[in-house]
Amino acid sequence: DAGVIQSPRHEVTEMGQEVTLRCKPISGHDYLFWYRQTMMRGLELLIYFNNNVPIDDSGMPEDRFSAKMPNASFSTLKIQPSEPRDSAVYFCASSFLTSGKGATQYFGPGTRLTVL
C-alpha cells in the first residue's frame, strides 16, 4: 500500500489567498484526521471523519477553515482567506477501527504551508 498521500508537500502563498490541501487515506480505512503542527502548539487535531462524515470539528480554528470528504478516498482542507499565522505543517492521518480501544493512526508526509 502507498500509505497516506498528501499534496502538495510544500505550499507558499500570500496572505489573503485560498489554500487547498489534499489527502488520500489508506484504502479501507474508515477514519480520517486532519492535524496542524507548530513549534508553539504541537500537534493539534482540527477535524476528523468517520465513513466520510465529519464527527468533530471543534479544533477548526475559525470559519476560514473548512474540510470535506466527498468519498472514502479523498479529503480536502481549505483555508480562505489565508493568514501568516496559518503557517504550519498540516498532517492527514487515517486509521481502521478494529476494536473499541482505538487504532493506529497512519500519518501522511504532511504539507508545509507558508503564508507570507
Add this chain to the structure above:
Amino acid sequence: QKEVEQNSGPLSVPEGAIASLNCTYSDRGSQSFFWYRQYSGKSPELIMSIYSNGDKEDGRFTAQLNKASQYVSLLIRDSQPSDSATYLCAVRTSGTYKYIFGTGTRLKVLA
C-alpha cells in the same frame, strides 16, 4: 491545564543507557494511550499502544500505564543514536475517537 503534558526536553542520555519519557493526562476516563516517534521533518509513526495498567514490552521499548495517577511512560533500553527524535504521547479521549497529543519530548542519544 493542558490535556496531555510532556516535558519538552531535550532529554540527553548516553548511548546504551535507558531513556525514560513521561506523560500525564487530564481525562480520567481515557482508555487508550499511544507513543509516537517523530524524526525532524518527518511525520509521526507509532511505537506502542497500551490500554491496561502495568507494563507492555516490545523489543527495547516498554510502555507503562498507571490510570490512578493518570500517568504513562515510555522506557527505551540500550538507547541508540538512531533513537534521537521527538516522542509524542497521545491519548484517546473517553467516549470519542479523538486523539489528543502532547507537545512531545525531544530525546538526544549521545554516541
